[in-house]
Amino acid sequence: MNKDHFFQYLSGKTVTFCGIGRSHMPLMELFQKKGALVSARDKRSFEELGENGEKLKALGIKLILGEGYLDHLEENLIFRTPGMRYTLPELAEARKRGSAVTSEMEVFFELCPCKIYGVTGSDGKTTTTTIIAEFLKAQGKQVHLGGNIGKPLLPEIESIQETDCAVVELSSFQLISMRESPNVAVVTNLTPNHLDMHKDMQEYIDAKKNIFLHQNAFSRTVLNADNAITADFAPETRGDTWLFSRRENLRRGVWCDGEKIYVNGEEALAVRDIKLPGWHIVEDYMAAIGAVWGEVSPENIRKVAAEFGGVEHRTELVREFEGVKYYNDSIASSPTRTISGTLSLFDKKIILICGGYDKQIPYDPLGPVICDRVKTLVVMGSTGPKIEEAVRNAPGYQEGSPKILRVKNMEEAVDAARSEAQAGDVVSLSPASAAFDLYPNFEVRGRHFKELVNELR
The missing domain is CATH 3.90.190.20 (Mur ligase, C-terminal domain)
Incomplete structure (x- = not known):
């Protein structure tokens, strides 16, 4: 389905958003403009919603709040917030009744007309995602940066062109129900995380694997060879698989000898020329370089490394x-x-x-x-x-x-x-x-x- 057909489909349909947060707020207003009958559901009270509640009330969007906010899920289209388990009984029952249960990121992947670079992992996701975006911008690309990094991209879908690039940070909560993968998939590392939300470590790992499991032969996957879990993903990938490592000299992939970063044996970047300190930053650069090599010139890679000052809240x-x-x-x-x-x-x-x-x-x-x-x-x-x-x-x-x-x-x-x-x-x-x-x-x-x-x- 393309974006025009999707918005035609929305007209007259009932759509509810489970969870009132930053990924859903702009979508509700957009869908309402497209003729959908929009409602919003949240466990919090109207007072606890604060400014968001007032804005939705002013737009005339129906609010279903409190402990029973998931009762009577009978709308045509149901959006779950990333932090909501897609296996919840209420969502399963809604699917049985014929409702479509989805998420902002799933629909974005379905409709996006341009190349998508996706990044996941336990640590380093946001910095790696941002570096990839900076590389592509330096090469003159129109870049749309979003996802778990804090900005929903589906509200921008009408302005995205085929020649643009989308760079998306993906959490396990977003990936767990996804059945499409990005054109370029990067997994920075995997260690125990979010075990309060996932039933066990295996479920967490399996969710992360969705970033590459649905790729095709023309895709690229970038994996951390120094992390046992991500290194084991390599036999399961379908496209062009790249590894990055600080431990071993890789014939194909990105390697750092402690002083310089090499790509397929070719010197790409001196560690001393990276403005940000720390070996974790070097690893983020290695992952990002693996994602864009062949599309971004070595000169632009070095330019970004020398000028990029980092992301807020990261050292x-x-x-x-x-x-x-x-x-x-x-x-x-x-x-x-x-x-x-x-x-x-x-x-x-x-x-x-x-x-x-x-x-x-x-x-x-x-x-x-x-x-x-x-x-x-x-x-x-x-x-x-x-x-x-x-x-x-x-x-x-x-x-x-x-x-x-x-x-x-x-x-x-x-x-x-x-x-x-x-x-x-x-x-x-x-x-x-x-x-x-x-x-x-x-x-x-x-x-x-x-x-x-x-x-x-």
């Missing part, structure tokens, strides 16, 4: 105050991300603010790294006790090294870090946990941290 320097540098790494919502990010960057022990919502993932690997690279650990949130236990049980732990401080919220965490810090120190928020215990998402958490740091006097 972002907030401020230097009283000789102390404060970094915001709120995106680090898993232990592996904190280990490969903040804890790999500095040549001295730092003050680390850690903890948040519990996604039921193991924290044992974090303990030894904190013991080695942190002088003061400030823990908070549901995972605070788990992180402290991992540190105390680590082989290298000695009482007071690191010093461990327990706090209740971000205000107390920033105050504690400031009290501990001396000129020359580094303080970093790198929670190794999701934000949902105290914040709606990692962006709100990161911005609150930045506000508090910028208010220090």
